[in-house]
Amino acid sequence: MIKEIISPSNQNIKHIKSLHKRKYRDKHKEFLIEGLRSVEHGLENNAEFRNICYNDVITSSNRGCKLLEKISQRKIELCKINDKIFKEISTTDSPQGILGVVKRRYYDLEDIISKDKLFLIILDKLQDPGNVGTIIRTADAAGVSCIISLKGTVDIYNSKTIRSTMGSIFSMPIIHIETIGDVIEILKGNGVDIISTTLEAERYHFEVKYGRKNAIIIGNEGNGISNELIKRSDIKVKIPIIGNAESLNASIAAGIIIYEIVRQTHFQKI
Missing domain, CATH: 3.30.1330.30 (Ribosomal protein L30/S12)
Known part of the structure; x- marks a missing residue:
């Protein structure tokens, strides 16, 4: 009716x-x-x-x-x-x-991380709705298990972010976390490798052999990943920049690392 x-x-x-x-x-x-x-x-x-x-x-x-x-x-x-x-x-x-x-759909992090194979994305204070929406869409395409949105990240459910996901908002589990400290310990306790990108890293993203459980941190567009999270990361990598640009767009950088892990975990033996 x-x-x-x-x-x-x-x-x-x-x-x-x-x-x-x-x-x-x-x-x-x-x-x-x-x-x-x-x-x-x-x-x-x-x-x-x-x-x-x-x-x-x-x-x-x-x-x-x-x-x-x-x-x-x-x-x-x-x-x-x-x-x-x-x-x-x-x-x-x-x-x-x-x-x-x-x-909104409710997702339980403990149920998600109990799986034998795990792929998480952690959003650390990202502010651009287009970037966040694109990352959600990319994560969905790559078979990511869940996205964790930390306090300070733009609202996942604003109209610009929703449109940028191109429908992936409905199929990509998303969990908002106010404080990351306990979550990091829970993830590590479940054998998840915490991965961050930093210019201070010694290895490029393709030089690392990734395991079966990974959590990539994507940092703020201007300031990058917080020092606290970098310190608590198990793996630190950098993406090569050959030209004159100082940095990459956050969603582009996320896609590069996400698909390197996809390549290793789906198209070659670990």
Whole structure:
């Protein structure tokens, strides 16, 4: 059944507007996704929707009509709203006419690290939503077990980050950690090698033989990895820079190291 909303003071509309702010996303453990592809990915990955709102724009294409049909076949509240209200709740400049409220998934780190083979990414105070979203997408493609987001990292669930993940937000386990100290000890206690990149490293990333359990730390775009985490790392590596650039983009550097580990663990014997 489709619910038609004509008032901007409707409680559903107010709730969606509140999710534009991080404190309410954290409070309600929900986030917004927008656009055909994002909603399709959510449905394909069995995301738990609170509701989905749409306007007439979505019905102008065959793909949009099919998507509405899929939604109507599930137990998801479907709300039709007018263009004016949709523009008020949209997070994009050119809305595609569909937006969903999604409940966050909870992941237990102890369950994840109990596996025989483990590949983790630790985000240390990254600030650029595009970088974080790209890293999530790359990690998903590389079969990473989980991403750990440390305090000080940009909100994983803001609209720019979500769009940059290209749907991987639904399939990549993500855990937010306030304090890393105890987690590092837990990881090490489970045989996980903590890997950090630093210019002070003696070896390049391809000169190291990686084991079956790895956690790569990706540092802040400007300041890199914190000294505390570098000191507590088991493996320190650097990526060669042959030209004049001083450093690499954080998501590019992450991809280079991630896929070196993929190459070693999937395409040659350890």
